[in-house]
Amino acid sequence: MTHWIQNTLYCLSHIPSSRLSQTYDEALKKRNAILFRNLAKSGDSFHIESRTRLDPLDKDHSTWKLVFKGKSRTKTKPGDLLYIQWENSPEEVQELLDFYKKKGSELILVPTLSAPYQPGRLKLMTLRKALRSYYDITEASNSTLRLIGNSDTANWNEKMEISQRKKYIQVNQGISAKEDNSKIQFKHPKLLKVLKQCSQAPSLMALLKSQPPIRPRSYSMSHCHHEGSYVKAEITLSHFQKEYTDLAGQKETGEGRSTAYLTRIPLGTEVKTWFLPETHQFPSEIKRNIPTIMICTGSGIAGVMSLLRKGYTGGPLWLIYGVRSWKIKSLYGKELTEYHVKGVINKITAVSSRPQDPSEGKAQYVQDYLWDHRSEIKEWIEKEAHFYLCGRLAMGVDVSKTMKRIFEDQGLASDKEEAARLLKSWKDSLRYQSSVSGL
Numbered sequence: 001m002t003h004w005i006q007n008t009l010y011c012l013s014h015i016p017s018s019r020l021s022q023t024y025d026e027a028l029k030k031r032n033a034i035l036f037r038n039l040a041k042s043g044d045s046f047h048i049e050s051r052t053r054l055d056p057l058d059k060d061h062s063t064w065k066l067v068f069k070g071k072s073r074t075k076t077k078p079g080d081l082l083y084i085q086w087e088n089s090p091e092e093v094q095e096l097l098d099f100y101k102k103k104g105s106e107l108i109l110v111p112t113l114s115a116p117y118q119p120g121r122l123k124l125m126t127l128r129k130a131l132r133s134y135y136d137i138t139e140a141s142n143s144t145l146r147l148i149g150n151s152d153t154a155n156w157n158e159k160m161e162i163s164q165r166k167k168y169i170q171v172n173q174g175i176s177a178k179e180d181n182s183k184i185q186f187k188h189p190k191l192l193k194v195l196k197q198c199s200q201a202p203s204l205m206a207l208l209k210s211q212p213p214i215r216p217r218s219y220s221m222s223h224c225h226h227e228g229s230y231v232k233a234e235i236t237l238s239h240f241q242k243e244y245t246d247l248a249g250q251k252e253t254g255e256g257r258s259t260a261y262l263t264r265i266p267l268g269t270e271v272k273t274w275f276l277p278e279t280h281q282f283p284s285e286i287k288r289n290i291p292t293i294m295i296c297t298g299s300g301i302a303g304v305m306s307l308l309r310k311g312y313t314g315g316p317l318w319l320i321y322g323v324r325s326w327k328i329k330s331l332y333g334k335e336l337t338e339y340h341v342k343g344v345i346n347k348i349t350a351v352s353s354r355p356q357d358p359s360e361g362k363a364q365y366v367q368d369y370l371w372d373h374r375s376e377i378k379e380w381i382e383k384e385a386h387f388y389l390c391g392r393l394a395m396g397v398d399v400s401k402t403m404k405r406i407f408e409d410q411g412l413a414s415d416k417e418e419a420a421r422l423l424k425s426w427k428d429s430l431r432y433q434s435s436v437s438g439l
């Protein structure tokens with residue numbers, strides 16, 4: 001009997017620590033079910049409580065901490081997303097109304113924003129309100145480009161969109177994309193500029209039919225906590241600038257649509273939001289002693305902050321954080337250093353791509369650092385380390401490529417195919433989880 005108990009205890013203590021409760025497919029299915037359920041709801045109305053610059057020393061690329069407060073019954077996990085419905089600026093709306101000589105008080109019917117999930121529901125609203133909060137009127141859509149006889153540009157954009165989607169799928173499958181990101185250049189001119197250049201502008205109703213509805217944007221929450229019946233959600237917003245190419249091929253710079261909205265709206269403004277889940281299971285499912293390497297760039301630190309602030313419960317943690325310069329752009333650097341001092345983070349590596357002085361090391365990206373320290377990475381892998389990535393898509397692509405090179409170089413895989421299979425199996429078993437997007 002004693003032998004049986006000892007045997008059972010031995011077996012229990014030797015359950016592989018790396019096994020999470022779900023596979024990637026199961027986690028994805030669960031995530032999608034929650035996602036559709038949440039999106040079918042009309043969303044929460046949160047007001048923007050504060051907006052603080054996180055990198056005042058950076059002259060040309062700002063990052064902001066935004067805190068929203070409101071009531072919600074939706075549950076969230078660290079790493080989840082806040083899905084925000086941005087609005088067009090009142091000035092842009094007025095310019096379009098002036099162009100079509102409309103007052104804005106005319107009533108029109110528009111599908112509700114949850115229409116894809118509850119088809120057929122319509123809402124009556126003023127034209128001004130519809131232009132402000134329903135139709136995306138910043139850029140000429142592909143349908144609008146075709147409507148005004150510019151099919152070539154529309155075809156080009158569609159080709160680029162397909163290529164971007166393919167790449168996104170590949171990254172999410174742990175396969176590195178074949179094409180270089182920098183090749184993805186869209187040609188979406190500003191709508192008002194196009195209308196003004198047009199010899200014969202379409203009617204307003206034809207235009208609205210060819211413009212898409214406003215599609216909300218996702219932001220990784222850097223924190224989310226309950227205060228009585230209220231929820232506070234924090235995001236880390238990178239100021240996204242865009243290049244618009246007009247029909248004459250001239251380039252113009254502007255802000256991203258949601259970026260412009262979130263950095264301009266007055267504090268207290270009510271914003272429509274949804275909580276959306278992510279597939280990854282950090283850290284709620286990692287209650288065991290699993291060493292973890294977190295790799296992030298820029299505002300991708302949001303995902304890491306959410307895990308730390310909810311009480312990271314995994315094993316030894318190594319944070320590899322890519323920024324332009326740790327000195328001027330560490331974002332939550334002081335807080336991260338405190339987690340390091342407390343021993344929550346065992347090792348922090350700041351990788352600066354544009355170091356300000358030699359104390360910041362050589363200029364490099366996180367994947368270059370991983371390659372230079374491949375034997376140490378291998379030691380962590382041998383201790384069953386899990387990986388979590390958060391930040392831009394290109395980083396996800398390049399880190400995946402580097403990991404496969406490390407597998408081969410360090411004798412974890414005999415050739416390229418085996419390295420690809422190994423990374424895929426890690427992705428499937430949630431040992432390698434990533435939340436990457438954008439460029």
Ligand SMILES: Cc1cc2nc3c(=O)[nH]c(=O)nc-3n(C[C@H](O)[C@H](O)[C@H](O)COP(=O)(O)OP(=O)(O)OC[C@H]3O[C@@H](n4cnc5c(N)ncnc54)[C@H](O)[C@@H]3O)c2cc1C
Binds near residue numbers: 260
């Ligand atoms: C899962 C997830 C998590 C995210 N988390 C965060 C976060 O924590 N913080 C954060 O700041 N952002 C985050 N983002 C990005 C965010 O959702 C928005 O995409 C970002 O704020 C830009 O939106 P925008 O409306 O301002 O820009 P948009 O007006 O939508 O412009 C961006 C678009 O421009 C296009 N584009 C890109 N490059 C070029 C180019 N060179 N020329 C022309 N067009 C181009 C791309 O198609 C892109 O969709 C996340 C995205 C996802 C999917």
Ligand SMILES: NC(=O)c1ccc[n+]([C@@H]2O[C@H](COP(=O)([O-])OP(=O)(O)OC[C@H]3O[C@@H](n4cnc5c(N)ncnc54)[C@H](OP(=O)(O)O)[C@@H]3O)[C@@H](O)[C@H]2O)c1
Binds near residue numbers: 220239353436437
């Ligand atoms: N959960 C998510 O999916 C999530 C969360 C947050 C942010 N994001 C995405 O992150 C982007 C915003 O980034 P940001 O403005 O915060 O970052 P950023 O400041 O522009 O970049 C952060 C660091 O990453 C470097 N970098 C650029 N390309 C890289 C590559 N291919 N591999 C590795 N490092 C690279 C930058 O170097 P240089 O600038 O010197 O080239 C810089 O040092 C958006 O596209 C957004 O969609 C995604």
